[in-house]
Amino acid sequence: MSTIEIKKITKTFGDFTAVKNADLSVGAGEVVCLLGPSGCGKTTTLRMIAGLERATSGDVLIAGQRMNELAPEKRNVAMVFQFYALYPALTIGQNIAMPLHFERLSKDEINARIQKVAIILHLTDVLDRLPGQVSEGEKQRIAVARAIVRDPNCFLFDEPLSRLDVELRHSMRGQIKEVLQGLSKATVIVTHDQLEALTMANRIAIMREGLIEQVGTPHEVFAKPANVFVASFIGTPQMNLIEADLQSYDGQRASLTLAGNRLDISADAATSRLKASKVTIGIRPRAFVPVTDGDSSTIPAEVELIEPMGAETLIHARTAVGGEIRVVVTRDKRLKIGEALNLRPDPTQTHIFDDSGRVVRS
Ligand code: ATP
Numbered sequence: 001m002s003t004i005e006i007k008k009i010t011k012t013f014g015d016f017t018a019v020k021n022a023d024l025s026v027g028a029g030e031v032v033c034l035l036g037p038s039g040c041g042k043t044t045t046l047r048m049i050a051g052l053e054r055a056t057s058g059d060v061l062i063a064g065q066r067m068n069e070l071a072p073e074k075r076n077v078a079m080v081f082q083f084y085a086l087y088p089a090l091t092i093g094q095n096i097a098m099p100l101h102f103e104r105l106s107k108d109e110i111n112a113r114i115q116k117v118a119i120i121l122h123l124t125d126v127l128d129r130l131p132g133q134v135s136e137g138e139k140q141r142i143a144v145a146r147a148i149v150r151d152p153n154c155f156l157f158d159e160p161l162s163r164l165d166v167e168l169r170h171s172m173r174g175q176i177k178e179v180l181q182g183l184s185k186a187t188v189i190v191t192h193d194q195l196e197a198l199t200m201a202n203r204i205a206i207m208r209e210g211l212i213e214q215v216g217t218p219h220e221v222f223a224k225p226a227n228v229f230v231a232s233f234i235g236t237p238q239m240n241l242i243e244a245d246l247q248s249y250d251g252q253r254a255s256l257t258l259a260g261n262r263l264d265i266s267a268d269a270a271t272s273r274l275k276a277s278k279v280t281i282g283i284r285p286r287a288f289v290p291v292t293d294g295d296s297s298t299i300p301a302e303v304e305l306i307e308p309m310g311a312e313t314l315i316h317a318r319t320a321v322g323g324e325i326r327v328v329v330t331r332d333k334r335l336k337i338g339e340a341l342n343l344r345p346d347p348t349q350t351h352i353f354d355d356s357g358r359v360v361r362s
Contacts, residue, residue, distance in 0.1 A: 002153055003027055003061075003062070005026070007058055009057070009059065009060065010057045010058055011048060011055060018210055019045050019210045020041075022045055022211070024215065026186040026187070028184050031188075032201060033190075034189070036207035036233070045207070046156050049062070049188060062076075076152050077154050077155070078147035078148065078155050078156070080155070088131050091130060092128070092131065093128065095146065096117060096127075096142060097114055099146055100150065103150065136168065137172060140172055141175070144160075144176060148179065153186075154188070155180070155185050156189075157187070159191055161196060173199050198234075206229075206230050225282070225351065226359055229357065231353070240285065241353075242325075243280055244278075246274060246279050258299070262296050265297065265345060268352070268362055273360075276354065279352050279354060280353040281345075281352060281353075282353060283349065283351075285326040289344045290327070291344050297344055300320060301325055302317060302319075302340055303316075303341060304324070306337065312328050313330070313331055314327075327341075327343060
C-alpha cells in the first residue's frame, strides 16, 4: 500500500532546528501539500522523506516500512523538482525512459510504459523531439511523466510549478491533479503558493518555523483555522484580525470592547473557559454585511480606498476600533471614499483567538 508516515521527525543543522517534531500521515491516493512561508521547513521535511536529508530524530515510514537508514534510491520514491533537468541530446521519449534503465525491462515493455504515460500527460506528439524543441509547460509534463513511468511507492513534488507563468500554472495544477487522482499513490507536494495547495491537495499541512501548525482539508484550514497564523496565512484578501477585550459571555453571545467600542457577537461555548480577557477577533473580508443603522453588533467604519477586483470590490475601511479593515462587497454595491459604513460580522464566520493565538472552539 502506498503510504507515507512521518513520526515526530526533527532536523537540526548545528544549533538551528529546521523541523520540529513533525507528524504527518498520507494515505494511498491522497495528495498532501506542505504549505508555508519561505524557510519554514517544507523542503527539509520532503528531503527527509526522500532520504536526501537524514532525520535527526523521529521516523520516516513509506509503505509501512521504516526508511530512516535507507539511501534515497532504496526508498522507491519518485521526485519532481522545481528544476527538471532534461538531457538535451536525448529525445523526450528517451528522457522519459531514463528511470526505467535500472529496472531490466524488455524494449517492448519500456515502449509500452512510455506510450502509456505520454497519453496521460498529452505528450505523444513530442516524444521524438529534443528538449530544446518543446515548451516550458511540456517540459514540466515530461518531468511528471518521468516520475510516473516507474511504479514508485509514492510521489514527492518540490515546488513543481514555481517556474511556470501564471496561465500555465493554472492549467498545470488541474492536469497534475487529474494525473495523481488516477494513480492511487501517496503524494506530498511542497509549495508556498496557497492557491496551488487549495486546488491540488486533499489535505494541507501548514508549517511555520519548523512546526506543523495545522493539517486539514482545504475547506477546514480556511473555515476553521486552528490559530492566528493559519487564519492570516490562508485566504485572499487576508482575514481581518482585531485586538479586543472580552467583557462577558452569556453562553451564546460574547460582549467585547474594541478600542472602547462595544461589539456583541455570538461565540462558541469554549469562550466560557477563557482565562484572559485579551482576545483577537478574526473576520474574513467577505464575512461582513454593511447595514444602514449601527448598533452593538456592528463596527463603524469609513471607506478609505476602493479597489475593483472584477465581480467584487475590495474596500479598505478605517475604523475607530482596529485600524484598517478589509471588506469585500459585490461590484453592484456603489460606495464612495469617505462614506460611513456599519459593518455587521457574519457570526458563522467570526473567529475568536485566545491570548496565545489559539482558536477558541469546542
Ligand atoms: P523555501 O520555500 O524558501 O524553500 P522551505 O520552507 O522549503 O523554504 P527549508 O528549505 O526546509 O525551507 O529550510 C528551512 C530552514 O533550514 C531555513 O532556515 C534554511 O536556511 C535552513 N536550512 C536548510 N538546509 C540547511 C542546511 N543544509 N544547513 C543549514 N541550514 C539549512
